[in-house]
Amino acid sequence: MTEPSRRGLIAGAAAFGATLPLTGALSTFSPDSAQAAVQPMGQQVPSIYRYKVGSIELTAVNDGVRTFPLAENFVKNAKPDEINAALEAGFMPKGQITAQFNPLLLNTGGKLVLIDTGNGPQAGTATVGRLNANLGWAGVKPADVDIVIISHFHGDHINGLRTDDGVLAFPNAEILVPAPEWAFWMDEGEMSRAPEGMKPAFANVRRVFKDLDSRVRRYEWDKEIAPGITTVAAPGHTPGHTAYVVASGKDKLFVQSDVTNTPVLFVPHPDWQVQYDMDGAKAAETRRKVYDMLAAERLQLTGYHYPFPATGFIAKDGSGYRFVPAMWNPAL
Amino acid sequence: MTEPSRRGLIAGAAAFGATLPLTGALSTFSPDSAQAAVQPMGQQVPSIYRYKVGSIELTAVNDGVRTFPLAENFVKNAKPDEINAALEAGFMPKGQITAQFNPLLLNTGGKLVLIDTGNGPQAGTATVGRLNANLGWAGVKPADVDIVIISHFHGDHINGLRTDDGVLAFPNAEILVPAPEWAFWMDEGEMSRAPEGMKPAFANVRRVFKDLDSRVRRYEWDKEIAPGITTVAAPGHTPGHTAYVVASGKDKLFVQSDVTNTPVLFVPHPDWQVQYDMDGAKAAETRRKVYDMLAAERLQLTGYHYPFPATGFIAKDGSGYRFVPAMWNPAL
Numbered sequence: 118m119t120e121p122s123r124r125g126l127i128a129g130a131a132a133f134g135a136t137l138p139l140t141g142a143l144s145t146f147s148p149d150s151a152q153a154a155v156q157p158m159g160q161q162v163p164s165i166y167r168y169k170v171g172s173i174e175l176t177a178v179n180d181g182v183r184t185f186p187l188a189e190n191f192v193k194n195a196k197p198d199e200i201n202a203a204l205e206a207g208f209m210p211k212g213q214i215t216a217q218f219n220p221l222l223l224n225t226g227g228k229l230v231l232i233d234t235g236n237g238p239q240a241g242t243a244t245v246g247r248l249n250a251n252l253g254w255a256g257v258k259p260a261d262v263d264i265v266i267i268s269h270f271h272g273d274h275i276n277g278l279r280t281d282d283g284v285l286a287f288p289n290a291e292i293l294v295p296a297p298e299w300a301f302w303m304d305e306g307e308m309s310r311a312p313e314g315m316k317p318a319f320a321n322v323r324r325v326f327k328d329l330d331s332r333v334r335r336y337e338w339d340k341e342i343a344p345g346i347t348t349v350a351a352p353g354h355t356p357g358h359t360a361y362v363v364a365s366g367k368d369k370l371f372v373q374s375d376v377t378n379t380p381v382l383f384v385p386h387p388d389w390q391v392q393y394d395m396d397g398a399k400a401a402e403t404r405r406k407v408y409d410m411l412a413a414e415r416l417q418l419t420g421y422h423y424p425f426p427a428t429g430f431i432a433k434d435g436s437g438y439r440f441v442p443a444m445w446n447p448a449l
Numbered sequence: 450m451t452e453p454s455r456r457g458l459i460a461g462a463a464a465f466g467a468t469l470p471l472t473g474a475l476s477t478f479s480p481d482s483a484q485a486a487v488q489p490m491g492q493q494v495p496s497i498y499r500y501k502v503g504s505i506e507l508t509a510v511n512d513g514v515r516t517f518p519l520a521e522n523f524v525k526n527a528k529p530d531e532i533n534a535a536l537e538a539g540f541m542p543k544g545q546i547t548a549q550f551n552p553l554l555l556n557t558g559g560k561l562v563l564i565d566t567g568n569g570p571q572a573g574t575a576t577v578g579r580l581n582a583n584l585g586w587a588g589v590k591p592a593d594v595d596i597v598i599i600s601h602f603h604g605d606h607i608n609g610l611r612t613d614d615g616v617l618a619f620p621n622a623e624i625l626v627p628a629p630e631w632a633f634w635m636d637e638g639e640m641s642r643a644p645e646g647m648k649p650a651f652a653n654v655r656r657v658f659k660d661l662d663s664r665v666r667r668y669e670w671d672k673e674i675a676p677g678i679t680t681v682a683a684p685g686h687t688p689g690h691t692a693y694v695v696a697s698g699k700d701k702l703f704v705q706s707d708v709t710n711t712p713v714l715f716v717p718h719p720d721w722q723v724q725y726d727m728d729g730a731k732a733a734e735t736r737r738k739v740y741d742m743l744a745a746e747r748l749q750l751t752g753y754h755y756p757f758p759a760t761g762f763i764a765k766d767g768s769g770y771r772f773v774p775a776m777w778n779p780a781l
Contacts, residue, residue, distance in 0.1 A: 160499075161498075161781040162495075164779040167493050174490065176490075181779055182779050208762040215776065217776075217779070224488075229487045244780050261487045424774075425779060426777070429540070444547065445496065445756050445757040447493055
């Protein structure tokens with residue numbers, strides 16, 4: 118991304134800038150004359166998208182994207198050549214992984230609910246940590262959020278609970294977390310027995326949830342924990358990893374959380390285990406079970422690491438599955 | 450779509466309203482208190498998306514979407530059961546067709562170029578005719594457009610050349626049209642020999658291009674007609690139907706225009722002929738030739754009737770092809 122020009126910033130901001138309200142930026146809006154060449158905008162539109170499940174209005178609110186070199190151990194049980202072949206079949210560059218992060222906002226009529234909170238505060242040039250800016254573009258202030266639901270305790274899902282001052286990013290929200298996830302990460306024995314590479318994750322969980330015991334509600338599986346939102350056991354990726362069914366009227370949506378990581382690899386190859394799957398075999402078993410159900414029921418899915426707007430359908434395809442994106446609806 | 454609430458209109462408008470500048474709407478922006486339940490927004494975000502081909506900045510600017518019952522003759526050479534099977538495979542409802550319309554804006558650095566102009570002025574409740582509102586959200590005024598390129602003379606591509614007052618919608622733009630298309634539709638003999646069902650299309654072409662002879666530049670195939678934009682012969686859909694290659698540096702994009710109609714049907718079944726293909730056999734031949742080339746070269750495509758953001762790749766798949774959407778890039 119190059120530095121946007123002043124006009125790019127203003128005209129860009131007029132449609133898609135950083136925060137609400139925009140009166141300041143807009144009062145300086147001054148169209149170029151028709152004679153001058155119009156400069157490129159140099160910045161993307163905000164990545165937010167609305168859709169409906171019955172009377173529930175959902176908004177995919179992107180937190181950003183990360184691209185990093187393909188590490189030898191990124192997939193525990195596939196070789197770089199196999200991974201590169203899958204990337205090529207998906208028309209993605211070889212030798213690198215692009216991961217997106219898509220928290221989900223739900224307006225249930227009575228409650229404004231956010232599922233997962235993104236990567237949290239970042240340095241200025243980061244390509245993630247965009248959740249709050251994009252919520253602003255969706256017309257939502259952090260103080261509006263009534264309930265935050267956390268699917269599991271990896272940093273890219275929980276770090277957005279705190280601002281860069283360390284205070285609560287959603288000051289009026291009840292925080293709902295999976296009971297088995299809380300039990301695992303808060304257990305002193307688990308922490309002391311964890312391999313060295315896992316210690317920072319334990320420390321991060323304790324930083325984020327410090328002094329929040331009384332504020333956090335721990336939820337069980339197979340329960341409706343907010344209007345229309347029912348928890349589904351999806352362990353393996355982490356011990357308490359949770360998916361959801363959103364239901365309203367006769368409509369349903371499956372919120373898969375991290376049942377797969379980036380779909381270009383793990384939808385056609387569901388037995389592949391990403392390095393972040395803490396119990397790889399169980400994660401793969403959960404993945405097969407969930408995806409067989411999605412394919413059989415033709416149930417619409419949204420996935421946290423799916424490319425924005427992160428929603429579509431799963432079909433069986435050979436020994437794996439195929440993702441069919443839902444058609445973008447320009448009219449809601 | 451239900452009537453949006455006042456708050457929905459204001460907060461929606463703050464992010465994604467109808468026209469620029471927004472100062473009027475925004476000066477009345479008044480956030481709800483945290484206690485009140487936040488109302489659903491009730492309207493979609495603007496359907497615009499930016500991407501780059503070398504140094505050229507492209508913007509997919511959606512003109513809307515139409516859904517209509519599947520007519521017996523929608524595909525000339527396929528039965529309703531076969532069409533419904535293709536819709537089902539694409540997770541689309543059976544018995545109806547959903548068509549999108551995606552003009553393409555290109556900023557070549559020196560010139561602002563628009564390829565095709567959408568369905569034009571509509572009554573208030575129409576779900577098409579959104580081009581100018583979405584151009585506004587992209588930071589572009591009609592007077593900014595330097596060049597309008599027309600791919601062919603069907604109404605959903607040319608009607609946006611005129612406002613509802615009948616004046617030119619892009620008052621400063623040179624208008625570039627395919628020479629063989631102009632020759633066909635302006636020919637008195639062709640009009641008099643045309644079947645009755647085609648007469649309104651001839652009349653519409655003459656309405657849109659009335660008194661524009663001296664303003665319209667007629668282009669040939671295999672020529673660079675604007676910076677980085679080269680015409681490609683794609684006859685069959687209409688006699689002068691034209692596609693384009695956009696090239697900058699080592700990047701390339703194929704702009705297919707109507708080489709296929711809605712991809713859920715014609716990508717897996719390229720020999721199917723939509724009722725709008727004027728020479729169905731030639732259109733199918735062009736489709737095979739273009740899609741074989743796209744698959745062999747792994748060349749990125751954009752298609753006017755593809756679902757927004759209307760860009761991705763073509764792979765061979767059985768006796769037809771498969772569309773792989775390009776990953777949405779949140780960071781440009």
